[in-house]
Amino acid sequence: MAHATTHTHDDAHHDEKPQGFLDRWVFTTNHKDIGTLYLVFSFIMFIIGGAMSGVIRLELFQPGLQWVAPEFFNQMTTMHALVMIFGGVMPAFVGLANWMIPLQIGAPDMALPRMNNWSFWILPFAFFLLLLTLVLPGGGPAGGWTLYPPLSLQGGYNVAFVIFAIHLMGISSIMGAINIIATILNMRAPGMDLLKMPLFTWTWLITAFLLIAVMPVLAGAVTMLLTDKFFGTSFFNAAGGGDPVMFQHIFWFFGHPEVYIMILPAFGIVSEIIPTFSRKPLFGYQAMVYATASIAFLSFIVWAHHMFTVGMPLGGQLYFMYATMLIAVPTGVKVFNWVATMWRGSMTFETPMLWSIAFVILFTIGGFSGLMLAIVPADYQYHDTYFVVAHFHYVLVTGSLFSIIAAVYYWWPKWTGRMYSEFWGKFHFWWTMVFVNLLFFPQHFLGLAGMPRRIPDYNVAFADFNMISSIGAFGMLITPFMMFVILWHSKKHGVKAEQVSWEGAKGLEWTVPSPAPHHTFTTPPKIDDRMLAHGDVAH
């Protein structure tokens, strides 16, 4: 649609996509293309991280050491977590934010488009540095993704590489988050009041704040590791008046908000999808917004629940126990509202809805195990066992990852203009449901029975559940490829999608054609409240 319009505005003749690989993907400032880059990158990282978890579950298939050396096993657990968290989940959400936030608020692009490009293009370099350690002298980091000193400082080449890679990831995340805040606060179309914004946008606004607040703290923590190792400082060395426990405090001051960074956008996604397929407005929109904000606030004051067994004063343990449990209140509000949205809705169960309903149920299981872990005397038993592994995989895999998959199926027609095969989408879902629960549910029992996490061998008493868990893992390993084939087929042969691809879908993103043109909302749209999915409006 090149020169159809008469205005002198220089965007008008740019509506066709840039030709040539470099112009289209490397020099791009377009929020949709950058969103795609993030999503593709994240997909590749999920495959790499998944392969590492495959090594872990293969070794744990049976007791005894059979496939890999313990040292390499430890590198796999450490790298798996780092790759999945910083390379898989976080970039996937940033990719979705890039694609959807401008579409949801009626903005022409992200507020700072050049910086948006940089935020993405730092990531491949950061992960190259991280993965490079696997082939350097001493191998990859093996002290756990939490990088506790003094263990983490005893690596070979990897110490400096991991630290610098984390610095780069931090720079990328902070710039991405600044961009998202500036976009949401400054680029909304007139009439898109804050309390009319879709929840995905809302949750990202709050997530971006968390990112800017805690990524620098992580940068500080790893900088102290670096100087302790190479420049003779004593931050984490008690002989010099420092304290290794202090690292844990600083790390988890980042780390707990970090887990909410990985779940708040997921809350936003299911809050988009459930109303659509229930054909009802979201129940308690404002409560959802305030609950998200409370969770974010509380996430700053509960960090030491990760360190109950480290030897904290009793008062500290009590405080962190009660504060942690408080988070269950706003989280409960959310779960209640999702269920209430479905209540008496005229529901249908297309693929995105299936993933979202599964999210609500399985994330709640993860929340409950979290509550169990929050109880200090119980955590003395559970800490550093497979119970913790089960907990965080329920919130991160069946929580965050499920929501990402749901979002991809939900917005895919808008991105590509094609529908995917409902049959195979549902097949993908049910296959995953079976194997993910086989994989992670028995880990609760293993943990309760006392199997420690991060070890390559175990007592024969744990053999059966470990084998079941590994079978689940092998079933899971093929799911990314399954999804790839479904989406590839859709892209090539899928039925053409309509502008409003789902009956009952509301929100500005459904007022533009499918696929969304390269540039949308170059001039702000007029907001018709009836088109909005949520917000402080009468429906």
Place this chain on the structure above:
Amino acid sequence: MAHAHAHTHDPATYYVPHGTRWPILGSFALFFLVGGAAFWLNGVTVGKYVSLLGLAMLVAMLFGWFGAVIRESVSGYYNRQVDVSFRMGMIWFIFSEVMFFAAFFGALFYTHWFTLPWLGGAGDGASTNALLWPGFEAAWPTNGPANVGGAFETIPPWGLPLFNTLLLLASGVTLTIAHHALIANQRSKLLFWLGATIVLGVVFLFVQGYEYHHAYAELGLTLGSGIYGSTFFMLTGFHGMHVTLGAIMLIVIWFRCAKGHFTPEQHFGFEAVAWYWHFVDVVWLGLFLFVYVV
């Protein structure tokens, strides 16, 4: 670096640049900078040169990128809304810097007020003290029970550090005078007070350098002097790096003012640097209080 658009941009719409080569250059720069440094730290000497190359690329990239933005700004591409985006970007960037310093202040407070008493046997630290370091008495400043780095003396706050505090406070005032001059469109006054701010900042850095030399050469206080040396040099060192960056930015702004950039109404570049400078100022006040005085 939009491809050269001959025609002008309609100020009614938000300016979205198309295509940019600076970020990817910046990514390679960062990659060489930290990748080289990582090899260097592991004893591979070429790493040093790769790292310096990365640094040079980064500086070149920043000049190119900001140069492009300044050209667009001068050509009137940016409307009020773009200006607000830049402001938000700067504010949140400064907030991230605050949190970076917070990590190091946190380390100072934690070791000073928790770790040290515990090492001395207070509260839950009784057995640590009795079993590991019997006889260690908790007193700040400390380089720990093992006397890491050897005996040292600290820098008394009421001499040069106080002088430096006054310098930075004064620089905040001179910068504000310069800002008022800009708003009143008095160019020579603007240049004078902005110049004075730069001079104060540079003098601060010299005093800081002298103090570091004094600490290393005469007081025995080094980065390796246990936790006191660690927190002292990391906090003041990162602050000094920020003052250096701020001073460079002020110098750039001085030249832009001399070239007639900025109007009394529109001078975001100036304000952004001013905010940054005030931030660096406030961090120093925290440092003076908690690192030197307490």
